[in-house]
Every structure is written in structure tokens, then in C-alpha cells.
Amino acid sequence: MITIILFGGMLLLFALGVPVAIGLGLAAVVAIQDLEHTNLGVIIERMFYGLDNFVILAVPLFMLLGEVMMAARITERLVEFAQAFVGRLPGGLGQVAVVSNMLMAGISGSGTADAAATGVVLVPAMTNAGYRRSLAAALVGCAATIGPIFPPSIIMIIYASVAGVSIARMFLAGVVPGLLMGLGLMVIIGFMARRDRVGADGPPFSVRRAIHATWRALPVLGMPVLVIGGILGGVFTPTESASVACLYGMFLGLVAYRTIRLRDLPRLLGAAALTSGKVQFVLATASVFSWILARADAPRQLASLPIFSVGTSPWLIMTGLDILMLVLACVMEAIPILLIITPMILPIALKAGIDPIYLGVVMTANLAIGLVTPLIGSVTFVMCGISRVPLLEFGRRSLPFLAVLVVGLLIITYTPAMVLWLPNLLLGVE
Amino acid sequence: MVRRLLHWSDRLFLGTAALFSAIFLTAISLQVLYRYVLELPSPWTEEMARYLFIWSAFLAAAVSVGRDDQFHIPAFIEWLSPRPRRMLQVAIDILQLGFALVMVRYGSIMADRMMMARSPVLPMPQGIAYMVIPIAGFYMAVHLLCRLLLPGMRPERP
Numbered sequence: 001m002i003t004i005i006l007f008g009g010m011l012l013l014f015a016l017g018v019p020v021a022i023g024l025g026l027a028a029v030v031a032i033q034d035l036e037h038t039n040l041g042v043i044i045e046r047m048f049y050g051l052d053n054f055v056i057l058a059v060p061l062f063m064l065l066g067e068v069m070m071a072a073r074i075t076e077r078l079v080e081f082a083q084a085f086v087g088r089l090p091g092g093l094g095q096v097a098v099v100s101n102m103l104m105a106g107i108s109g110s111g112t113a114d115a116a117a118t119g120v121v122l123v124p125a126m127t128n129a130g131y132r133r134s135l136a137a138a139l140v141g142c143a144a145t146i147g148p149i150f151p152p153s154i155i156m157i158i159y160a161s162v163a164g165v166s167i168a169r170m171f172l173a174g175v176v177p178g179l180l181m182g183l184g185l186m187v188i189i190g191f192m193a194r195r196d197r198v199g200a201d202g203p204p205f206s207v208r209r210a211i212h213a214t215w216r217a218l219p220v221l222g223m224p225v226l227v228i229g230g231i232l233g234g235v236f237t238p239t240e241s242a243s244v245a246c247l248y249g250m251f252l253g254l255v256a257y258r259t260i261r262l263r264d265l266p267r268l269l270g271a272a273a274l275t276s277g278k279v280q281f282v283l284a285t286a287s288v289f290s291w292i293l294a295r296a297d298a299p300r301q302l303a304s305l306p307i308f309s310v311g312t313s314p315w316l317i318m319t320g321l322d323i324l325m326l327v328l329a330c331v332m333e334a335i336p337i338l339l340i341i342t343p344m345i346l347p348i349a350l351k352a353g354i355d356p357i358y359l360g361v362v363m364t365a366n367l368a369i370g371l372v373t374p375l376i377g378s379v380t381f382v383m384c385g386i387s388r389v390p391l392l393e394f395g396r397r398s399l400p401f402l403a404v405l406v407v408g409l410l411i412i413t414y415t416p417a418m419v420l421w422l423p424n425l426l427l428g429v430e
Numbered sequence: 431m432v433r434r435l436l437h438w439s440d441r442l443f444l445g446t447a448a449l450f451s452a453i454f455l456t457a458i459s460l461q462v463l464y465r466y467v468l469e470l471p472s473p474w475t476e477e478m479a480r481y482l483f484i485w486s487a488f489l490a491a492a493v494s495v496g497r498d499d500q501f502h503i504p505a506f507i508e509w510l511s512p513r514p515r516r517m518l519q520v521a522i523d524i525l526q527l528g529f530a531l532v533m534v535r536y537g538s539i540m541a542d543r544m545m546m547a548r549s550p551v552l553p554m555p556q557g558i559a560y561m562v563i564p565i566a567g568f569y570m571a572v573h574l575l576c577r578l579l580l581p582g583m584r585p586e587r588p
Contacts, residue, residue, distance in 0.1 A: 015503065016521075017507035021500060021501065044537050048540075048560060052559075060451060061458075064455070240459075240462050244459065265452075273444060274493060277486070278491065278500055280490075281487070281494065284488075331503050331505060336501055
């Protein structure tokens with residue numbers, strides 16, 4: 001009964017357009033009247049505990065890092081670096097866009113930040129080189145979806161803290177899927193360039209230029225080494241690594257490149273705080289929501305439904321999850337979906353013998369693709385804003401790249417061994 | 431007049447949230463410094479960072495409610511024609527106001543109760559950390575009431 005009130009109330013409020021955080025909270029306020037020995041004080045308590053978590057602190061810090069990196073205009077150096085190596089491949093600048101986004105993915109934790117940072121540099125450059133503006137926007141947008149799959153990743157941090165799994169393991173498990181998505185995009189760009197007889201547009205490869213570009217990009221390329229290496233080597237906790245990365249990013253912008261001034265910092269901190277506040281409010285009320293679900297024993301009841309009996313194949317569950325998440329991604333933002341679905345799917349997955357790390361990577365990949373859906377995808381909005389391309393035109397041009405991403409998603413979904421190979425190799429089998 | 435006041439109070443709230451993020455960033459970085467350079471334990475940095483983060487998050491969330499800049503599903507409301515849309519917006523604001531008032535009332539009860547509970551490490555009661563919830567709820571309620579009662583106060587959705 002409580003479960004029906006909770007979900008029914010939530011869906012109704014969401015459909016009407018009530019903000020997600022408040023919709024979750026109100027559904028909880030109504031459902032709690034049905035629980036014995038509880039009063040509304042528990043809502044406040046759960047909202048507090050939802051945020052009282054040192055791991056979650058990495059989220060605002062990675063958001064701040066995204067703001068700092070964008071203001072410090074580090075992308076130009078990464079693009080130059082990518083250009084020196086892949087600019088001669090068929091579809092030159094397109095390949096550069098993918099590689100730049102893969103490099104950005106290793107620095108920032110968010111696809112939206114990657115899209116904004118690379119889009120402002122690459123879309124004008126590609127348009128000047130003769131690309132259709134909408135194609136350039138679609139390509140950069142789809143490449144930016146690698147951001148949350150490749151470590152570090154805000155989505156993975158939130159998943160790891162809700163599901164209670166190791167962030168280091170999650171991060172490592174995202175490496176191969178991220179590379180796979182990137183390579184897939186590079187292949188289709190090469191293919192499209194051949195078909196349309198677009199030659200390589202970059203200058204010829206030269207060792208001198210490659211060394212020069214690497215040297216210029218080296219301080220920026222040090223960032224993933226610092227973050228990922230620091231976490232894996234046990235030097236920092238993920239939260240600490242995020243704060244060290246922020247300081248390093250500020251150092252690059254303020255001292256090394258002189259692209260940000262000290263008086264820009266309050267604005268960057270404020271922008272990051274506002275984005276983070278929006279997310280944390282959902283996190284707070286979602287933790288009330290999932291606490292009531294757990295009190296009402298809903299996840300266990302759901303997991304004991306006949307379709308999730310022991311004999312059900314994990315593939316079937318994972319396929320169902322892919323479909324459900326892609327549909328949800330067309331109407332909802334990534335983090336709210338993650339916070340609502342994870343507590344429900346986790347008991348089902350564990351019962352079917354599905355590894356929670358692999359489950360998290362598949363969910364992340366789904367949510368990443370959801371970033372470029374036409375109605376609500378935040379990357380779609382960023383790219384359409386930067387390039388002034390209408391939503392529908394963007395959607396139409398992204399279809400071939402979306403198809404590649406979905407194929408990548410299916411490969412990830414059906415080969416858990418590929419996802420778990422790297423974490424098992426470096427951290428041992430769990 | 432009211433619009434100007436709200437503009438300045440938004441800046442105050444967001445400025446405080448930004449300042450608190452700067453402090454927790456410093457606290458966490460200090461924690462690393464203490465461990466590796468000074469080889470001293472720093473029990474207070476983690477707890478301080480968590481509490482400042484909670485304050486910063488709720489203060490910024492209150493501003494996001496005030497600016498009507500939250501995650502939501504716009505499909506249905508944008509499909510409506512202007513008149514029913516305005517009516518639905520009023521209904522949504524009343525619902526939001528209801529939740530803000532829950533945050534004020536039960537938040538202050540919890541904060542009051544937690545004034546008795548000592549924080550594990552820092553020399554302060556846990557109630558101080560809880561206090562941000564009624565404060566944020568109150569500020570949300572102020573924004574929503576202004577929007578409901580005064581004409582022309584509805585923010586443009588970003």
C-alpha cells in the first residue's frame with residue numbers, strides 16, 4: 001500500500017511538472033502517514049543523513065573542478081594535442097573532437113561540463129573547416145557522453161555511495177567501456193568521411209609538432225594521473241582527490257596559464273554551489289523516499305515477484321533495465337533516475353547473481369546516452385545553446401552517433417567480463 | 431522593491447554557500463597536508479567539511495527553488511495553453527510551499543532536539559548542522575509566497 005502511494009504520488013507529481021526534489025519529498029510526506037511509530041521528523045533526519053556522507057562531498061568538488069577547468073580554458077591545449085595525433089585520420093576534426101572529449105572525460109566528472117568546454121572550441125573550428133554546424137554540434141555532444149563513463153565520474157560516485165560499492169573499482173570498470181564508446185565513434189566518423197569524400201583536414205603529422213603539443217598539454221594531462229592514480233594508489237580518498245584536483249586546476253588557471261583571475265573565483269564557487277545545490281536537494285529527498293521504501297519492504301517484495309525468481313536469466317534483467325533506463329532518460333534527468341532506480345534494482349540484481357559494479361557501469365552508460373536525448377538531455381541543451389542549432393536538427397544529426405553509442409551499450413551489457421576485467425586485474429577479484 | 435530585496439538575499443544565500451564550499455575545499459586539502467606533510471591526525475577536518483557541505487547544499491537549494499531552476503519534467507505543463515498552465519503553476523507553487531513548511535516546522539523541531547546531542551568531534555551541538563534545513567525551508571517559503579501573492583514575481587525558467 002505504502003509503495004503504491006509513494007510511486008503513484010511521485011509519478012503524478014512528476015507528470016504535473018512539480019520539481020523532482022519536492023515531488024519525492026511530498027510523496028514521502030503522504031506515504032509516511034501510513035507507517036506506524038514514525039512522524040514527519042524522520043523526513044528531516046533522512047534528508048540530513050542523505051547528505052551527511054564524506055563520499056558525496058566529492059560531487060560538489062568535481063562540479064567546481066568542471067567550472068574551474070572551463071574558465072581556465074584548458075580545452076584548447078587538449079584539442080591541439082589531439083589534433084597533433086589524430087588530425088590526419090579520415091574525418092580529421094571529427095576524430096579530434098572525440099579524442100578531446102575522451103581526454104576531458106579523464107579530467108572532469110560530468111558529460112555536461114565536457115560538452116560545454118569542448119563545444120565552445122570545437123564547434124566554431126569545425127564549422128570553419130566546412131562541417132555543417134548541426135553535424136559538428138551533434139558529434140561533440142555524442143562524444144561528451146563518454147564523460148560520465150570514463151573516470152572520474154559524478155554519476156559513478158553517487159551510484160557507489162547509494163549501492164555501497166568501492167569507487168576505485170567503479171572508476172576502473174568504466175575505463176574499457178569508455179574507450180570502446182570512443183573507438184566506436186571514431187570508426188563511424190572515419191566511415192562517414194570516406195563516404196562523403198571528406199579528406200583529412202589537419203596538417204600532416206610531424207614528430208616535432210606532436211612533441212610540442214604534448215609538452216603544452218602536459219600539465220593538463222597530469223590531472224587524470226593525479227586523480228585516478230591518487231585514488232588507485234591509495235594516496236587519496238576519492239573526495240580528497242577531488243579537492244586536490246580543484247586546487248591543481250586553480251593553480252593552472254591562476255598561476256601557470258593566467259587564464260583566471262582571483263576575483264573570478266567567487267563567481268566560479270557560486271556557480272558550482274548552485275548546480276550542486278540542485279543535485280543535493282534531490283539526493284536529500286530521494287534518501288527519504290528510499291528509506292520509506294525500505295521500511296515498507298518494497299525492494300524485497302519487488303525482488304520476490306515471480307518474474308525475478310532465481311531462474312530468471314541475468315541477461316533478461318539487464319535487457320529490461322536498458323530499455324527502462326533509456327525510456328526514463330527521455331523524460332528525466334540522469335541523477336534523479338539513478339537515485340530512484342538504484343535501490344529498487346540492486347536487490348533484484350544481487351539475487352540474480354549480477355555483479356553490482358558491472359550493474360553500475362551499465363546504468364552509467366545508459367544515463368550517459370540519456371544526456372543527448374532530445375527532450376531533456378542536458379548535453380543536448382548545452383550543445384544547442386552553444387551552436388544555436390534547433391533541437392530537432394540536433395536530434396536528427398546525432399542519430400548515427402547515437403546508434404553507435406547504443407551498440408556500445410549493448411556490448412557492455414552482454415559482456416560483464418569486459419567491464420570487470422580491469423578492476424579485477426588491478427584490485428584483485430572480489 | 432520586493433524583487434530587489436530577493437535579488438540581494440539570493441546573493442547573500444549563494445555567497446554564503448560559495449564561501450562554505452571554499453572552506454570545505456580548504457579543510458579537505460588540509461587533511462591531505464596533515465597526513466602526508468605534518469604526519470598528524472586531523473579528526474576535525476572531515477566532520478567540519480561534511481557540516482559545511484550540508485549547509486552549502488541546502489542554502490543553494492533554497493536559491494534554486496527561488497529561481498525556479500530545479501530538475502523537473504516540463505512535457506505536460508509546456509503542452510498546456512497559457513491559462514491552464516498558469517493555474518497549474520500556482521498549484522505547483524502551493525505544493526512546493528507545503529513541503530517548504532514541513533521543512534520549517536519539523537526541521538526546527540529536529541534542530542531543537544539535536545541541540546542536546548554533542549557532535550562526535552567538533553565542540554558544538556549537532557543541532558547547529560540541522561538548523562540549515564528550517565532556514566532553507568523558510569527562505570523557499572518566502573520566495574514561493576512572494577510569487578503567489580505579488581503579481582509579476584514569477585521568475586523566467588532558465
